[in-house]
Amino acid sequence: MSEKPDFRELVGDDVSGEERARLERVHDLLVAAGPPAELPPSLATPEPDLRDEGNLAFLPRRRTGLLLGLAAALALTAFLGGFVAGRTRDAFPEAGRVAMHGTAQTAAANAVIRVGTADAAGNWPLQVSVHGLKPLPRGEYYEMFLTRDGKRVATCGTFRTTDGDSVVLNAPYDLRRFSGWVVTREKPGSNRHPVVLRTAKV
Numbered sequence: 001m002s003e004k005p006d007f008r009e010l011v012g013d014d015v016s017g018e019e020r021a022r023l024e025r026v027h028d029l030l031v032a033a034g035p036p037a038e039l040p041p042s043l044a045t046p047e048p049d050l051r052d053e054g055n056l057a058f059l060p061r062r063r064t065g066l067l068l069g070l071a072a073a074l075a076l077t078a079f080l081g082g083f084v085a086g087r088t089r090d091a092f093p094e095a096g097r098v099a100m101h102g103t104a105q106t107a108a109a110n111a112v113i114r115v116g117t118a119d120a121a122g123n124w125p126l127q128v129s130v131h132g133l134k135p136l137p138r139g140e141y142y143e144m145f146l147t148r149d150g151k152r153v154a155t156c157g158t159f160r161t162t163d164g165d166s167v168v169l170n171a172p173y174d175l176r177r178f179s180g181w182v183v184t185r186e187k188p189g190s191n192r193h194p195v196v197l198r199t200a201k202v
Contacts, residue, residue, distance in 0.1 A: 115171075121172070123171070126144075128181045130164075131167045148177070154173055180201045183195070186195065
């Protein structure tokens with residue numbers, strides 16, 4: 001009897017906790033299903049007229065069931081491998097995380113910035129999960145900035161959100177030149193830029 005495939009070897013260590021749990025459930029179901037059932041003798045034995053027709057060569061009967069079982073096992077492996085590979089490609093290539101908290105006017109709000117790995121051009125993808133910020137009236141929006149010495153320096157993009165949304169932004173800068181992030185509430189024509197979220201250090 002073959003050993004149970006090692007899930008860690010199949011998936012590796014680059015998958016996030018939630019994805020790992022989902023993939024492990026699929027893996028356990030496939031392992032629990034076991035190998036395919038024995039091929040019925042009626043299917044394992046070719047019809048006489050097919051064997052005698054033309055110059056076709058047939059495998060010995062004992063090898064037919066083995067070959068079909070092997071094909072089913074390979075199909076199962078290909079399915080699991082493709083599923084894992086597809087999920088791994090879809091995973092956000094995270095390089096680090098930064099927490100944000102609300103200010104006096106948005107004390108219940110918070111966010112987490114997931115910083116992706118930079119591409120060859122120096123763009124850092126950002127996936128920001130926001131909680132507790134209220135939806136804004138039409139025309140208003142939130143904007144995220146990198147900061148230095150407590151001042152807004154470079155924008156990472158604008159967004160509108162409902163509670164629990166995850167938004168994708170971008171930082172095409174050398175992050176080592178900055179000290180933190182803030183999110184401001186923006187209204188066209190207004191000179192006020194109230195901060196609604198900030199990192200511990202700005």
